[in-house]
Amino acid sequence: MRRFLTAVLACLGITATALVATPAYATGFSTYGSGVNVRSDAYLSSAVVRTLSGPTSIDVDCQKHGDRVSNSDGTSEWWAHVPALGGYVTVVYISVPEDKLPGVPECGTDNPPPADGDITLADVQAMFGTRIANPSIVETGLPSLNQAMRDANINTPYRKAAFLATLVHESRLEYNIREIGDTRLYGGRGYIQLTGDFNYGPAGQYFGIDLLGNPDLAMSLQWSAPIARWYWTVARNINPYADNLDMGRVNAAIGYPAGAEDQRRCDSFKNAIRYLTGSVPSGVICTRPSPLKGDTSKLTRTQFDALAKNGGGLG
Template structure:
C-alpha cells in the first residue's frame, strides 16, 4: 500500500507537486517584460492554467526560474526557462523578458517539491481506489509491472499525477492491458490501457517506438506495448501531467479526447477517490468541468492544436 506522502498542511494549502518548498532569495531580481498581454501560468508549461494576463511591457521581480516547455519567439533564442514572479503567483516564459540569452542571469533555479511516493501501485491499491471497476484482478495484476514502469518513465510520480492517470485508465480499459473496445470493429479502433484510437494516433505512436502499429494494430494491446503507448499519449501526444498537478480533471478528460458530458463527472469522482486513498483527503480546487473551448471532441487534434485551445486571443506565452 502506498504511503501517504502529502502532508496535511500541503493538502489544505492546495499546493501541487511542482510548488515551491524552499525559501526564495531575500532579494528578487528585476526585469522588464517585452510583450503586451503576457500569460502568467500556474507552472512552467504551455498547458498550465493562466492565472493572470499581465499588461505590459511591465517591470517584474523574479525570485527563481525553472525548466519547462520550450518557447520560441522571433529574434530570440529558444528557451525552456520560465521565471517565477512571486507578486503574480505564477510563471512567465523567459522568451518575453528583457534578457538576451535563453536563461536569466543572476537568478537561481527554483527548488521544487518532487513529492515521490515510496512504492509502485499494487493490485490492492487500485482495488481500494476503484472498487468494482477492477473487474478482472488477475489480468490487472499481470499488467501492473509494465504499467508501473511506464508511470516511472512518464514522471507520473506524485499522488495527483497517479490519481489522474489511473482514474483515466480505469475508465478507458478497467486497467486491463489487452482490452479491445467492445463492438468497435474499426481497424484502428480502441485498444489497450489508453484505448488508442485512429490512424492519427497509431501512426505517430508507432513511429515513436519504431514499431509498425499501422500494419499491426494488435500490438497496441500487447503486454509489451500497451503501457508504453499509454505513457506516450500522456506525455507526447498530450502534456497531461501539468493538468493533473493543477487538479484540472476536466482538462485531463478533454485531453483524452471525447465530448463533454456525464462521463466527466464519473471520471472526476474516480480521481477524487484515488486522491483520497493516496493522500488521506481531497484538496480544495479540484476542477471537474471543462471550459467552453474544451467541450467538443478533441481526439483528432495535434498536441499543438490542443494546447492552442487554451490560449486566449491576443495573449502570448
C-alpha cells in the first residue's frame, strides 16, 4: 500500500528530493521510505555510495539481477541502475507494484558482457587436469561462477588461483554436487561444500532465502556460486591470504583440520598460478601456523581472524 501511495505522489511531482534532467534513454521512477542505500553494485555486500534521506525521483537506465531484498511490501532480486547517483537501488524500495521494473531493459542486454578475464572450461582443464571430471556441468556453471568472482573482487591471478584451487578440491568445480556419503541434513553442498547449520543459517539470512528449510538450494545453479562468494568474503575474508600467497591460511579458512590435503591444494594453487602467469613466484606458503591446524569450521569470522593474526604474517 505504501508503495502505491508513494507512486501516486510521484506522479503528482510530490517527492522529498528531485534529480535534474531525465536522460532520453532513462525511465523516471520514485523511491519511498528513508535511509534507502545506493550501492556500487547489485549486492548487499557492495559499497554504499550514498543514502537517500527520503522519497526521491530517480532516472533508471537499466536493471540488474542481484541479491534478494525483502521488506513489508514485498521481495525483489532486481536492482535499478541510477546513473545520476552512481549506483544501484533495490527495486523493493521503488514505488511500483511489480518486483521488476516495467519497461526497463536489463543491464548489458544490448551488448554481450565483456569476457576479458573470465575463466573458461579450457582454462580449468589446463589448470587441474583430471580433477575436472564432468566438463559439461562445469561449463554450465561457469557464467555464474565468473559473476561470483567479479562480485567478490577475485580479480587477480593469485586470488583466482586460490579460489579455483579451493573449489576444485571441494566440489570438482561442479555447482550441483553433494558430498559423497554425507547424509547429514546440513552436509556439504555446492561449489564451496557449505556445511553445518552455523553456515546454512547465516548464508540464507544474507541472501533472504530459507537454506535451513531447503538446504538443497545450496547446490542449485542460482545459489551455488553466490554462496561460495558469500563464504569467501563474508563468512571469511580470504582474498588477503591469496594476495600473500598464503595457501596455508586459505585452507584453514575453509575449515578442515591440517593434513596431507593442505599440500595437495597448495600444489593445485601453484598449477593455477603457473597457468595464469607463466611461472610460480617464490614465497608460496603451504603450511598453516600452529593456531590454525585444527578444525576451524565452527569459528566465527572474528574468532578465525584473531587466530590467523596470532599465527603471524598478516596484520
